Structures are given as C-alpha cells and as structure tokens.
Amino acid sequence: MRVARIIASGFVMNLKMVGTSSFFLVTSTVQPVIFATIAFYMFKSGGQSGTLLYAALGAGMMGVWSTTLFGSGGMVQWQRWQGTLELGAAAPPPLALVYLPFSLANSFLGMYALAATLLWGRLVFGVPLRLAHPWLFVLSLPATVIALGLMGLVLASTFILYRYANALSNLLEYPVWIASGLIFSTSLLPGWTRPISWILPPYWGVLAIRHAALGGAVWGPLGMVCLVGLCALALSTLTFRWFEHAARARATLSLT
Amino acid sequence: MKRWLSIFFVGGVIAYRGLFNWIRPAMYIPTMLGSPLFQLIFFTKLGQYAHAESRDFYIVGNSIQVCAMSSVYGMTMAVANERWFGTLGPLLASPANRAAVFLGRGVPVLANGLLVSAFTFGIGVLLGFRPPVSAVPALALIVVVTTTSCTAFGMLLGSIGLRAKDFWFAANMAYFLMLLFCGVNIPLGDLPGWMSFVGRCLPLTHGIEAARRVSDGASLGSVAGLVGTELLVGACYAAAAFMLFRVLEHESRRSAVLDAY
Numbered sequence: 001m002r003v004a005r006i007i008a009s010g011f012v013m014n015l016k017m018v019g020t021s022s023f024f025l026v027t028s029t030v031q032p033v034i035f036a037t038i039a040f041y042m043f044k045s046g047g048q049s050g051t052l053l054y055a056a057l058g059a060g061m062m063g064v065w066s067t068t069l070f071g072s073g074g075m076v077q078w079q080r081w082q083g084t085l086e087l088g089a090a091a092p093p094p095l096a097l098v099y100l101p102f103s104l105a106n107s108f109l110g111m112y113a114l115a116a117t118l119l120w121g122r123l124v125f126g127v128p129l130r131l132a133h134p135w136l137f138v139l140s141l142p143a144t145v146i147a148l149g150l151m152g153l154v155l156a157s158t159f160i161l162y163r164y165a166n167a168l169s170n171l172l173e174y175p176v177w178i179a180s181g182l183i184f185s186t187s188l189l190p191g192w193t194r195p196i197s198w199i200l201p202p203y204w205g206v207l208a209i210r211h212a213a214l215g216g217a218v219w220g221p222l223g224m225v226c227l228v229g230l231c232a233l234a235l236s237t238l239t240f241r242w243f244e245h246a247a248r249a250r251a252t253l254s255l256t
Numbered sequence: 257m258k259r260w261l262s263i264f265f266v267g268g269v270i271a272y273r274g275l276f277n278w279i280r281p282a283m284y285i286p287t288m289l290g291s292p293l294f295q296l297i298f299f300t301k302l303g304q305y306a307h308a309e310s311r312d313f314y315i316v317g318n319s320i321q322v323c324a325m326s327s328v329y330g331m332t333m334a335v336a337n338e339r340w341f342g343t344l345g346p347l348l349a350s351p352a353n354r355a356a357v358f359l360g361r362g363v364p365v366l367a368n369g370l371l372v373s374a375f376t377f378g379i380g381v382l383l384g385f386r387p388p389v390s391a392v393p394a395l396a397l398i399v400v401v402t403t404t405s406c407t408a409f410g411m412l413l414g415s416i417g418l419r420a421k422d423f424w425f426a427a428n429m430a431y432f433l434m435l436l437f438c439g440v441n442i443p444l445g446d447l448p449g450w451m452s453f454v455g456r457c458l459p460l461t462h463g464i465e466a467a468r469r470v471s472d473g474a475s476l477g478s479v480a481g482l483v484g485t486e487l488l489v490g491a492c493y494a495a496a497a498f499m500l501f502r503v504l505e506h507e508s509r510r511s512a513v514l515d516a517y
Contacts, residue, residue, distance in 0.1 A: 022425040026432075034432045039302065041442045046307035164282045171286035174294030184305035 010101030032063030032113040056121035058183030063113020071106025072152035073169030096240035107149035137212035144205030147229030157239035268360030275337040292322035315380035317440040323369035331410025336417025394476040402463025405490025411497035
C-alpha cells in the first residue's frame with residue numbers, strides 16, 4: 001500500500017512538472033511530428049506510400065524514447081540543481097523506488113508522441129489508422145511504455161555518479177533509434193549490433209506495436225518486452241543501491 | 257580600431273569559453289561529435305531503407321546541417337547565457353562597441369561549426385562518400401559560407417534569448433525544423449510549395465544544394481549563384497540579429513527588465 005502510494009504520488013507530481021515544460025512539449029510532440037514528416041516524405045519519395053503507418057508508429061516510438069531518455073537524464077540532474085537529491089536519498093524508501101514513478105511518468109508523457117504522429121499522419125498525409133489487432137495494440141502500448149520507463153531507471157541510476165548526464169542523453173538518442181529499428185529494419189545494420197538490439201526494450205516494444213497495428217505475431221515480442229523490462233527493473237534496483245552508496249561514501253551526491 | 261578588434265576577437269573567445277555549456281570534453285565529445293555521427297548514420301540508413309535518395313545525398317546534407325549544432329545552440333548560449341548567468345547587466349553597462357561585442361561571439365561558434373561539419377564529412381568518407389579530389393576546395397568554401405550563414409541565424413535566435421523566457425525551446429525548434437525545411441534529407445522539389453519557400457529563406461538550403469552539385473562534379477563557378485544567395489541570406493540574418501539585439505537591449509533598459517525572467 002505504501003509502495004503504491006509512493007508510485008502514485010511521484011507519478012502525478014512528475015507528470016505535472018514535465019507536462020508544463022516547453023522542452024518536453026517539443027520533445028514529446030513537435031520533434032516526433034517533424035521526424036514523422038521527414039520519414040513520410042522519404043518513404044513517399046521512395047515509392048513506399050503503403051508504409052506510412054509504419055513510419056508514423058516508428059516516429060512516435062522515437063518520441064517515446066527521447067522523452068524517456070531526456071526525462072531520465074534530467075530528473076537526477078534537476079533534483080541536484082534544486083538541492084532535493086539529498087532529501088530523496090535520505091528518505092526511508094529505496095532511491096530506486098523514489099525515482100521509479102518519475103521514470104514511468106516520463107515514458108507516459110512519451111505516449112503524446114505516438115498520439116501526435118498518428119494524428120498528424122491521419123490529418124496531413126491521410127494515413128489509414130486501421131489496426132490489425134486493436135486489443136493487442138492497446139496491450140502492447142502500455143507494456144512498451146512501462147518497459148522504456150524501467151530502462152530509463154537504469155540510465156537514471158548511472159547519472160547519480162556522472163556529472164554530465166545531459167551529454168549522455170544527447171548521445172544516446174540516435175543510437176537507440178538505430179539499434180532498436182524504430183523506423184527502419186535492423187537488418188540494414190552489421191550483424192554484431194544484433195545482440196545490442198535484443199537487450200533493448202524499444203526493439204521488442206516496436207515489434208509488438210508494429211505487429212499489432214500492421215499484422216504479425218504479437219505475443220512473442222510482447223513477452224520479450226515484459227521480460228526485458230523486468231530485467232531492467234532488477235538491474236536498476238542494484239545499480240541505484242551501488243551508485244547511491246558510492247556517492248554517499250565519497251560525499252559526491254550533490255557533485256558541486 | 258585596435259580596441260574594436262580586441263573586443264571582437266578576445267571578447268568573443270572569452271565569452272565562448274565562459275558561456276558555451278558544452279565546452280568540456282566530457283560534454284563536447286558526446287554532444288558535438290557523437291550526436292552528429294549518429295544523426296548521419298540514422299538518416300543514411302533511413303534513406304537506404306526508404307529507397308529515397310543516394311547515400312551521398314544524405315551524407316552531404318547532414319554533414320553540412322550538423323554545423324547548426326554549433327551555430328544554433330552555441331550562438332544561443334553565447335548571447336542568452338549572459339542573462340542566465342547574471343552578467344548581462346555589467347556587459348551592457350560597459351562602453352564597449354556593441355557590434356564588436358555581438359558579432360565577435362560568432363567567430364568561435366563559426367570555427368566550432370566548421371570542425372563539427374568537417375568531422376561529420378570525415379565519417380561520411382568512412383561510409384563511402386568519395387567526392388572528386390578537385391571538388392574538395394570548393395566544397396570546403398561552401399561549407400565555410402554555409403556555416404557563416406547559419407551562425408548569423410544563430411545570432412538572431414540568441415538575440416531572442418535576451419528577452420524570451422525559454423530560449424532552448426526556440427533553439428530546439430529551429431534545429432529540428434532545419435532538418436525538415438532545408439533540403440537536408442528531402443529534395444526541395446518533393447516538399448509542398450510553401451515549405452520549399454520557407455526553406456529558401458533559411459540558411460543551409462542553398463549551401464547544401466551547391467555542395468551536392470559540387471560533389472557531383474560541378475564547378476564552383478556553376479554554383480556561384482547558390483553560394484552568393486547563401487551568403488546574402490546570412491548577411492540578412494546577421495543584420496536582423498544585430499538590429500534585434502539593439503532593440504531588445506534598449507527595450508530591456510527602458511522597461512528595467514534586463515535580468516528579469
């Protein structure tokens with residue numbers, strides 16, 4: 001009950017904070033729409049107009065990842081700037097539990113991206129929104145968003161020790177888009193990148209969402225996204241404990 | 257004149273060192289080099305998947321566009337961060353020539369933009385981009401002109417940051433909209449008329465077109481019109497930016513909101 005209350009209050013509070021940030025507004029709605037438009041024109045130019053829903057879903061998922069990434073990178077950094085990181089670390093619940101709802105809220109906000117690209121595609125490019133498996137789509141979407149939130153939690157834990165979290169956020173946006181095959185197939189990438197794709201929740205998440213929308217096996221990727229998400233949760237619990245302990249021991253929590 | 261040049265060059269470098277948030281290697285390498293590298297790979301692979309344009313089309317377009325990482329964000333920081341760090345008041349209270357103070361900040365930003373662009377072209381070569389050797393000097397000149405023009409555009413955004421509350425919003429919007437409007441990844445002919453018109457009013461567009469032609473073997477003389485237009489666009493943005501800077505400075509003084517948010 002106590003855990004549920006922490007998650008619920010943290011989720012609502014962070015949703016209010018990031019929901020009023022113009023930076024997040026750009027990241028979660030404008031940027032995905034711009035990337036979706038670029039992808040639409042590129043696919044049309046290549047004579048592949050039938051794949052516009054594929055492009056809309058991919059661009060939306062890119063937005064979900066960007067929001068998660070910058071949110072996760074930012075939440076530790078902002079708390080550090082505001083002087084509230086130490087209070088969170090000193091509170092009785094584990095630090096991972098304090099940040100879990102924040103990370104989930106960031107990913108949840110990323111769903112704006114998917115809504116924006118699908119709506120934009122429908123209104124401006126006439127992309128049909130007929131889903132092959134609507135109920136599985138409804139199931140795949142929150143599963144993917146939660147898994148991305150849990151991956152964001154792992155990233156956030158590393159930012160406790162790393163002063164330049166923003167740099168890592170800036171760097172990791174495109175590589176995850178590429179390795180997860182969010183908008184083009186990973187078969188275009190060298191074979192050695194395949195294992196990297198497999199450990200990324202967005203890889204399985206976009207497969208589940210894409211198959212639910214366009215047709216194909218959904219349960220396999222959906223199961224994998226849940227599994228990888230749970231692994232991320234377990235890993236983040238450990239990394240938060242280690243990094244928090246290291247920061248306390250070195251007295252570098254505030255990094256100032 | 258000596259004082260003017262001193263403020264222009266030395267002041268520009270000092271301002272850059274103090275105000276450019278990403279100057280430390282731990283920030284610079286992932287942000288200014290890592291991000292353009294993966295941007296190039298992303299769009300090249302997307303183009304390949306979509307069967308849209310040739311690989312060189314994306315390499316040239318993105319290698320030039322990434323100069324905006326420096327031009328847009330760097331210039332925005334170089335001006336708007338004065339206000340953020342609380343040093344705008346003392347700066348504007350000084351009798352220093354405003355043109356030297358303002359325009360001098362563009363020099364390090366320009367140099368940085370060239371470095372980022374050259375680095376990305378280098379990655380393009382690793383991906384198989386092979387322009388004729390004779391085209392390299394012309395290509396270099398076009399990159400210098402385009403980066404200058406883009407820096408002037410960054411100055412305009414930076415000036416807005418003197419008054420706007422959230423200058424990152426404008427910088428982010430500008431960077432991503434340039435990807436769409438400036439023919440970086442989509443030929444202007446494939447865009448609706450109004451979008452290609454907007455693109456032609458922005459920096460990068462003519463420079464990228466000229467660079468693509470030169471990479472395909474055209475002479476510098478045959479793209480002189482495009483290069484000249486790019487330079488003209490840059491000059492217009494520089495003039496607009498300086499005027500806006502002076503207007504906003506005057507207005508901020510008059511209404512006593514110099515450092516207010």
